[in-house]
Amino acid sequence: xxxxxxxxxxxxxxxxxxxxxxxxxxxxxxxFVAITGPNGGGKSTLAKVIAGIVTPTSGQILLDGEDITGxxxxxxxxxxxxxAFQQPVRFKGLTVKDLITLAxxxxxxxxxxxxxxxxxxxxxxxxxxxEVNASxxxxxxxxxxxxxxxxxxxxxxxxxxxxxxxxxxSFNNLIRVFEGMHDKINGSIIxxxxxxxxxxxADKIIVLANGxxxxxxxxxxxxPKLLASSEACATLMNKLA
Amino acid sequence: xxxxxxxxxxxxxxxxxxxxGAYNIRYNGKTESRxxxxxxxxxxxxxxxxxxxxxxxxxxxxxxxxxxILAESGLNDMVYNDxxxxxxxxxxxxxxxxxxxxGVDTSKHEGIHTxxxxxxxxxxxxxxxxxxxxxxxxxxxxxxxIIHIDEGGYMEMESTQIKGVDSTVRxxxxxxxxxxxxxxxxxxxxxxxxxxxxxxxxxxxxxxSSANVISRSVARDESEQVxxxxxxxxxRCYGHTECDAILMDNAKVSAIPALDANNVDASLIHEAAIxxxxxxxxxxxxxxxxxxxxxxxxxxxxxxx
Numbered sequence: 001x002x003x004x005x006x007x008x009x010x011x012x013x014x015x016x017x018x019x020x021x022x023x024x025x026x027x028x029x030x031x032f033v034a035i036t037g038p039n040g041g042g043k044s045t046l047a048k049v050i051a052g053i054v055t056p057t058s059g060q061i062l063l064d065g066e067d068i069t070g071x072x073x074x075x076x077x078x079x080x081x082x083x084a085f086q087q088p089v090r091f092k093g094l095t096v097k098d099l100i101t102l103a104x105x106x107x108x109x110x111x112x113x114x115x116x117x118x119x120x121x122x123x124x125x126x127x128x129x130x131e132v133n134a135s136x137x138x139x140x141x142x143x144x145x146x147x148x149x150x151x152x153x154x155x156x157x158x159x160x161x162x163x164x165x166x167x168x169x170s171f172n173n174l175i176r177v178f179e180g181m182h183d184k185i186n187g188s189i190i191x192x193x194x195x196x197x198x199x200x201x202a203d204k205i206i207v208l209a210n211g212x213x214x215x216x217x218x219x220x221x222x223x224p225k226l227l228a229s230s231e232a233c234a235t236l237m238n239k240l241a
Numbered sequence: 242x243x244x245x246x247x248x249x250x251x252x253x254x255x256x257x258x259x260x261x262g263a264y265n266i267r268y269n270g271k272t273e274s275r276x277x278x279x280x281x282x283x284x285x286x287x288x289x290x291x292x293x294x295x296x297x298x299x300x301x302x303x304x305x306x307x308x309x310i311l312a313e314s315g316l317n318d319m320v321y322n323d324x325x326x327x328x329x330x331x332x333x334x335x336x337x338x339x340x341x342x343x344g345v346d347t348s349k350h351e352g353i354h355t356x357x358x359x360x361x362x363x364x365x366x367x368x369x370x371x372x373x374x375x376x377x378x379x380x381x382x383x384x385x386x387i388i389h390i391d392e393g394g395y396m397e398m399e400s401t402q403i404k405g406v407d408s409t410v411r412x413x414x415x416x417x418x419x420x421x422x423x424x425x426x427x428x429x430x431x432x433x434x435x436x437x438x439x440x441x442x443x444x445x446x447x448x449x450s451s452a453n454v455i456s457r458s459v460a461r462d463e464s465e466q467v468x469x470x471x472x473x474x475x476x477r478c479y480g481h482t483e484c485d486a487i488l489m490d491n492a493k494v495s496a497i498p499a500l501d502a503n504n505v506d507a508s509l510i511h512e513a514a515i516x517x518x519x520x521x522x523x524x525x526x527x528x529x530x531x532x533x534x535x536x537x538x539x540x541x542x543x544x545x546x
Contacts, residue, residue, distance in 0.1 A: 053524055077530040089525040092457075092485065093543030102539065103529050152529065 001029040002050065002156060002188065007059030009045055009211075020045045021056065022211040028190065032182045034202035035192045036226070042211040043192045044086060047160050050190075051083040052076040063156070080187070082152045086160040088141040091132045096144055099132055103148035116147040119180070121173040138165040146177065155187030163195050175201070199223070245312055245341060246273075253337030253369045254308045260335075264306040265292055270318045281305055281332075291321035291353075298327030298359060305334045309352065314344020314378045319351045328359035328391075335367045338382055340405070342374035349381040356386070358421075361393040368398070372405030379407040388415035390423060392447065397424040402437065403545070404430065410438045419447030419476075427456040428545050431464035431492070441470040445478035445507070454482040459541050460492035471499040474507025484513040487544060 009021040021042050035043050048054040050061065052073040061069045068076055091099070100113045114124030120143040130136065132144065142165055149157050166174055175197050181189060182201060191198055199205055205222040207215040215222050242250070242259070246268065250256040259266075259274070263281035266273045270290075277283050280300040284293045294305065311318060326332065342348045358364055372380030382402075390396055394417075402409060415423050423443060431437050443452045452472055460466050472480035484496040498511035518540050526536035 051528055053528075073524060073527040074530060074532050077528050081528075083528045085521075085525065089519070089521045091522060091540065091543060093546050094539065095543075098539075098543060099529075102526065102531065105530055148529070 001027065001062075001064055002190075003027050003060075003062040003065075004046075004050075005060040005062070007046075007049060007056045007061065009042075009049060009054065010057045019211050021049065024059070024211075024213060026206065026213065026216070028188055028204075030203040031188060032178075032202050033188065033190045033204045033206060034199050035190060035206045035208055036194060036199060037208040037214070041209045043208050044160055046208065047083065047158050047190070047192060050156075050158060051081055053083075077154075080155040082149045082154045082157045084145045084149045084157070084159045084162060086164060086192075088138075088145040090134060090136070090141070094132055095128070096130050096132060097128050099144065099148055100151050103151040105152070108151075113151075116151045117144070119150060120144075120147045120177055121170060122147070139167055139170060142166055143170070143174075146174075150181070157181075157187065157189050159189070159191045159193075161192050161194070163193060163198065171195075246310055249310045249312075249339035249341060249371070250308055252371045252373075253310075253339040254306055254335050256306065256308070260304070260306040262304045262306070263294075264308075265294075267307070267309040267318075267320070269311060269313045270316060278303065280330075286321060286323075289321045290319060291323070294322065294324045296324070296326045296330050296332055298329055298362075300327065300330040300332060303332050305332060307334070307336050309336075309338040309350060310341070311339070311348050311350055312341045314342050314348055314374075314376055315346030317347075317349045319353075321353045322355070324354065324356045324364075326356065326358045326362045326364055326394075329361050330359065331363040333365045333367070337367075337369040337371070338384075339370075340372045340374070340380040340382070342372065342378045342380050343376040344374075344378045345376055347379040347381055349383070351383045351385070353385045354387070356388045356390075356396065358388070358390045358394040358396055360391045362391070363395045364397070366396060366398045368400045370400075370402040370406050370409065372407065374405075380405055381408045382406050383410045384412075386411075386413045388413070388423065390415065390417045390421035390450075392418045393420040394418070395422045397426075399426045399428075401428045402430070403428070404432075406435065406437070407433075408436050410440075412440045414442045414444075415452070416444040416446055417450035417452065417478075419449060421447060421450045423452045423454075425452075425454045427454075427458075429456070429458040429466060430461070430541075430545060431458075431466055432461040433464060434462070435464040436466075437464070438467045439469065441472075441482070443472045443480065445472065445474050445480055446476060447478075448476045449478065450476065451479040452481070456484045457486070457544060458484075458494065459487045459489065459545060460494050461489045463491050465493045467495045467497070468513075469497045469499070470511070471501065472509055472511075473501040473503065474509050475503045477504060477506035478508070480507070480509040482511045484515075485544075486515040487541065488515055488517050 117124040496513040500509040
């Protein structure tokens, strides 16, 4: 279970204090949670705060009751937090197998490494020895990023817009991947997404706008509000278009 | 072979015992052992230190090992090795020099290797440089490689210096005739107060000749590296040079690529990128549970692989 208590994050921009996250209070113990809301609303910052990449100005983060606010990225990863970046990182020289092995944290067989790739719709034998460099497309990198999270199999998996940069055909497969994860995973999945189909399979939807939680609940509770809010709706529709 | 020789051979030539095929092992400035085959002859030079290696035309699937080990502090070894590779031969040559310096004096090995690669011959040349020892004496390695490739010939040179060489100046000069190809892959890691200078000069003289010179390096601590690469396109040809360096601590790296196109059909490219490890690379690996130091090590090992 993940808890955020009074989490605030401010930055100083041109000598003006800007509040990116305003007193966020959340409890996440559902299996599949989607965070949505307009661009610039603080979603990615929230994910980075959970993963330890960004330190909140104030507030507390608890994982299974343990205060992890002061823990580093590495320590949180070892406690069971995984984070798939919105923009995956390229590495000259490291191969797909290297990254999947590092994600798993132990030596694994080629067959096992390939199984994670197959799950995200990549033909394993074509990719396993490829370098994770500029020769891979954005969509391929995103899928490798997701495969790494699956290889880790931790109790909390965070995905920042996994659908961004993935073509429509692959998107259908991706939905299937997340539906599958929903059934298999023991812990919680948090997905930042603008995609209605992802929101549809979520147990809980959290709407974050202007750094505040403006709505949360089941899709039946949240979706009508979301669509009624013209600003959020317009953004969402633009994203979907 | 004693333990020291064995361990050095493993480091510089991946050898666990005396190699198969032709070899010449040079130890403390003298030939320690040698083997020739029906197709590969090794002859000691009479005027200067060094050997002539003659590979018969058409020789296929053979290898040659010529490791050099210096285990005496203060030794100054200068060697001229000539490789005459017959037409249509296809051969792998593993060279390499290891210095084990326990003393206070500078140990130095200078190897001048000249390749004459025959028509349509194919050579893979692997060279590793390594230094170790508890002493304060410096380990100096200055390899010079001169390459002449005849029509349709091919040479791939892999040059690696990972550890323990305090000072190195590496000069490589090549000229290529029609249809000849040269591929150079250099890997260098410097640390401490080490200095590494690399000079490449490639003359693409023949029609449709091509060269690809790639250097990947990591400079740590107070070390300094200079990479100079010049490709001259004197005919219809293709040349590419690339220097990619990771900078750490207080190290310095200079990359000076030069292209000299003297023919309208010469196509020459250079690329150079120097910088520290990207923060997002470290963060990504840390989110997988690695510490910052472990992440750094993985990134460097991958980069230098």
